[in-house]
Amino acid sequence: MNLSIGARLIGVGACVPDSVVTNTDLEKLVDTSDEWIRTRTGIRERRVVKDNETASGLAIGAAKDAIAFAGIDPAIIDLIVVATSTPDNLYPSTACLVQADIGATRAAAFDLEAACTGIIYALAVGQQFIGSGTFKTVLVIGVDIHSRFLDWEDRNTCVLFGDGAGAFIMQASEENEILSTYLRADGTGGHLLCIPNSNVAFPHAGTTPPKAISRFLSMNGRVVYEFAIKAVPEAIEAACARAGIQVRDIDFLVPHQANQRIIKAAAERLGFPPEQIVTNIDQYGNTSAASIPLAFSDAVKRGQIKGPVTCALVGFGGGLTWGSAILKWTAKDSRT
Numbered sequence: 001m002n003l004s005i006g007a008r009l010i011g012v013g014a015c016v017p018d019s020v021v022t023n024t025d026l027e028k029l030v031d032t033s034d035e036w037i038r039t040r041t042g043i044r045e046r047r048v049v050k051d052n053e054t055a056s057g058l059a060i061g062a063a064k065d066a067i068a069f070a071g072i073d074p075a076i077i078d079l080i081v082v083a084t085s086t087p088d089n090l091y092p093s094t095a096c097l098v099q100a101d102i103g104a105t106r107a108a109a110f111d112l113e114a115a116c117t118g119i120i121y122a123l124a125v126g127q128q129f130i131g132s133g134t135f136k137t138v139l140v141i142g143v144d145i146h147s148r149f150l151d152w153e154d155r156n157t158c159v160l161f162g163d164g165a166g167a168f169i170m171q172a173s174e175e176n177e178i179l180s181t182y183l184r185a186d187g188t189g190g191h192l193l194c195i196p197n198s199n200v201a202f203p204h205a206g207t208t209p210p211k212a213i214s215r216f217l218s219m220n221g222r223v224v225y226e227f228a229i230k231a232v233p234e235a236i237e238a239a240c241a242r243a244g245i246q247v248r249d250i251d252f253l254v255p256h257q258a259n260q261r262i263i264k265a266a267a268e269r270l271g272f273p274p275e276q277i278v279t280n281i282d283q284y285g286n287t288s289a290a291s292i293p294l295a296f297s298d299a300v301k302r303g304q305i306k307g308p309v310t311c312a313l314v315g316f317g318g319g320l321t322w323g324s325a326i327l328k329w330t331a332k333d334s335r336t
């Protein structure tokens, strides 16, 4: 990649709502079982926002955690990019709400939407702005509260998702530690996983009765599953080739936490033993754009990831989108 200035991660953080919804709780809502959910997905419980909680609130929590980790003054942040499919508003952006709250007074701020791959897109954007010399310090956040967009009577989807936020802080550095990124999309598969914005696409004045239009997430699970088990190895192999390393040089695989079986199948195909795979899907379910930084933050906090190590982050989801980032992790928590 032809960027003149290197970038590295200096912080990671996360924030989840307090409310836990277990598989047993869901047995009371839909025709499902703890056994089905655990064996088909690996999920045991997930966090869900209360009525007074928001995506921006979780994003702010994750940002503050990452800022404390990095030990920086928020006023030095030049850019905030929030990856989300479930923003508080059409505008102002979630990134602007974060900017105001954390006191990042100098920062430019915008949201991007690439569903569950959003954080990989956000890291790539941050790397470009740092690499070109435009900005020095970039805060990227992945946040989603899919619980607001689920049909809680649809067992095919309501058991899968959880709410949460995760954040990384990137900074210009002499030693480049973001070794590569790889971004892909295939819009012809958009219908396979979607949340229609019925207010915009089908206004009330139209001929279709508003009630007939779902505002809920819908997914063709089997087809997305098949897509995912191919997309993950492809993205990692391509990102490794761009970084000039072999897959065997990676110490930790940090995949999007959508389904434990997808993670296992992809990891086996790439030759990763279980101890090199970072997962927390059992506790949080699929938190979409938040899942990779949330899993990364957890792994750092429990000591599984300890620098210096090389990590492969890989995401896939609605759009369809998929992508990977290969990076070194050398940062230390300023609080310890």
Ligand code: UT7
Pocket (backbone or CB within 6 Å): 031, 032, 033, 036, 037, 040, 041, 116, 155, 156, 157, 159, 193, 220, 221, 222, 224, 225, 228, 258, 259, 262, 286, 288, 316, 317, 318
């Ligand atoms: O981050 C976005 C990316 N999303 C994904 O990566 C999701 C990818 N897909 C998946 O993870 C899996 O396809 C699912 C977990 C969604 C479903 O697992 P599956 O093994 O593919 O199940 P299936 O869709 O083939 O369904 C098998 C059966 C069906 O019943 P019949 O038709 O065989 O009688 C479903 O109706 O399981 C049934 N089923 C359930 N049963 C109990 C579906 N959901 C449930 C449920 N509880 N919650």
